[in-house]
Amino acid sequence: MSAHVTEPPRRPEHPQVRTRLRPRAGATRLGATARSEWIKLWSVRSAPAALAAAVLVVVVGGFVLGAGYRSGWASLSPGDRRSFDPTFTSLRGVQLAQLFVGSLGVLALTGEYATGLIRTTLAATPQRAQVLAVKALVLGLVVWALCTAASFAAFAIGQSQFTGPVPHASPGGPGVLRAVLGGGIFLTLVVLFGMALGALTRSTPLGLASLFGVLLVLPVAVQLLPGSVGERVDPYLPGEAGSQLWRVVPPSPHSLAPWTGAGLFALYVAVAAGAALVLVRRRDV
Amino acid sequence: MDTHVIEARGLSKRYGATTAVDRLDFRVEPGRVTGFLGPNGAGKSTTMRMILGLDLPTSGSVLVNGRDYQGIVWPLHEIGALLDARAVHPGRTAYRHLHSLAAANGIPRPRVDAVLEQVGLTSVAHRRVGGFSLGMSQRLGIAGALLGDPGILLFDEPVNGLDPDGILWIRTLMRSLAAEGRTVLVSSHLMSEMALTADHLLVIGEGRLLADTSLDELIARGAGDRVEVRAVERARLAAELREVGAEVTLEPDGTLQVTGVGSAAIGELAAARGHVLHQLRDVTSSLEEAYFRLTEGSVVYRAPVPA
Amino acid sequence: MPGTSKRISNGSPPVPGPPVTALRRGRAVLTSEWIKMGSLRSLRATALTGLVFSVLLAFLVCTGFHSRWHSLGPETRAAFRPVDTSLGFLQLTPLLFGALGALVVTGEYGTGQIRGTFAATPQRPLVLAAKAVLLGAVGLALALITVGFAFLVGQGQLAGTAPHASLGSSGAAGALLGGALYLTLTALFGLFLGVVVRSTAVAVSTLFGLFLVLPVLVDNLPKGAAWRHTVPWLPSNLGYSLWHSPAPLLVRATPAGFALAGWVVLLAAGALASLRVRDA
Known part of the structure; x- marks a missing residue:
């Protein structure tokens, strides 16, 4: 070792390097972040797989539920027949x-935290709030486009099953088009909710538990409450409020109006996203 | 505006009651490899994360090219960093990983192929990085650092877990980057590695800066060069050397350890006074000795900073 | 150490390990798995969450009935079953027990510790069996405590105004044991599911889908022949049969218990096959 130490001292006698590489002409900060997130989304298997699974269950669900109601129509009680909502069912x-969509949203953030990739991401783009917002925009648009298409497909397949005595819906019916579009909007809000909770918790198990706890566990727990207590609280829960957008027949007299419910769900998402945007600037990564 | 310079002023980071980084002042200059040396847990990685705007200082600041990192629009064009080679999504290919980074900074796509070529990963560019060895991951991390052709490069413990070939490759790369006039800051807890790579050293212990000096000066001042002498009349020689201002210790093995007077002067004095010498040897202290002296005493030592 | 140097100087062979018998091997693996399980914070947190969540829900639901009993309609009062009401949390707590089971193994896959585990004990089925035995025992104890505590808290709230039950009431003991069995079996279900999917995220999502979303989708479908032959045999409905008083169209408790165990065995076979075929 000491032989190397006695090498002649190196002094900074070189002129400063002229780095030649410059950002592409016309590149904008926002556009560059979007391109980067777009590449990241499609370059791992999990995201396309989750998106494909979401589209598949929406479309196949339309077929299976449609077929189930057609074959079992005779066994339904008159009350069940009256409240049958062919659009919602499909x-x-x-x-x-x-x-699938919710997990995808949570993992889009917690996955980067778990591997430590988030440091590389934020070193390349230190505008943290922008990274988060653009990530949400990219994933939100992709989910919206795919799930809206899946909604229309499921609606068409479902209605084709409703023949004979089973009532079916047509796109021109009151609230029907809104409900079909609502399927895609609802799933878009779910993915954004997942991303916000993922950014807040920064842990996959915690993020998934909080998302599904709020969307799925809370309604069941509230329904256990006696009599009207549960009925009154239930419509204001995020998932229940949001799902009014893709129903035509409201499930209960207490249910919120479609756009009111969707607005409330969007408000919950906005609050979570706002908290995530504030915290991401303050926390060390 | 300063170009290719990192400057910390009063940089501090506290986590609750523990102080990870304590009022650091330093300036990392271009054209040389600056070693960031300290034991594990001394605060090196925290400092590097603060340089990159990932951790926010509790107080003080660190500026890259005169600006706060979070205010840089295209940071990869100014500073490239290798922090943790394993911090990649295991399911993404090396090419896509770099492509996404390039896209985030408006770096044209051919540059991705160029850096993959430079680090020798072209043949595995389209393989998922989950299957990479640590050495390959390290090369991928370096490719990411070089992507924007930056004037400043940061390497956090780059030789950890590498085979000798890989270590030699990184060492040569860092030296050539500095020779091109770039600023290179490399952290390590391995003093031997620093001795081979760095021109300048920032020594840090328990979050505090212990030395900011050139490698040679640190060795010279940290331990001091000395001369080892064996003489027949050692007591008389010792006394005569002390008369001319040398510090002399008599070792149990019979040698005299002399500092403050060079070997030539000792030889001349011995000849003039009629001594018979059996040995006259310069002993150069190592970086390790210098380092242990620094950290043991926690003496803050700083060479005058050139203006 | 004089003992060591003496042995070396005598040139005697290195200390042999204890003789390997199946019993010793099994005990060693059990001990090792027990230490790992006890030291995992996520497991303790999940178990504690399951207990607190269940007791709290039983408390809230029963307090609700207690305070609103006089305002409830006669049909609601007639249909009121104190045991079923206090155990309503069993529609949700299985998710936590399933997650608990999954975390026992997905945590090890996530960190890569599983390679160390299999390096120490290359008999992979033995490792899985040890995990299952311990999880089954711990899970059953935890389930009994959770169900029993929640039941007592719930009945304590009902006492006074609404009809209430005690441990000795007819059907109460059976419902409690059934509920505990349901929770234990879902924990094992989660464990084997975790081995098959190797990821906390996928395992947890699958549990939510199977135990929460799928029932919502299919339970209310028209009860045709296809429905009667499939839907009552879903894990969530078999579990419901185990703790709830008999419901029309659903399977009775005893066959439901066997059928749910059958699901677990099926998944265990899948897990064993996965362990044999795939690299760790």
């Missing part, structure tokens, strides 16, 4: 799809 795959 879209109910959305309930299963929210698991």
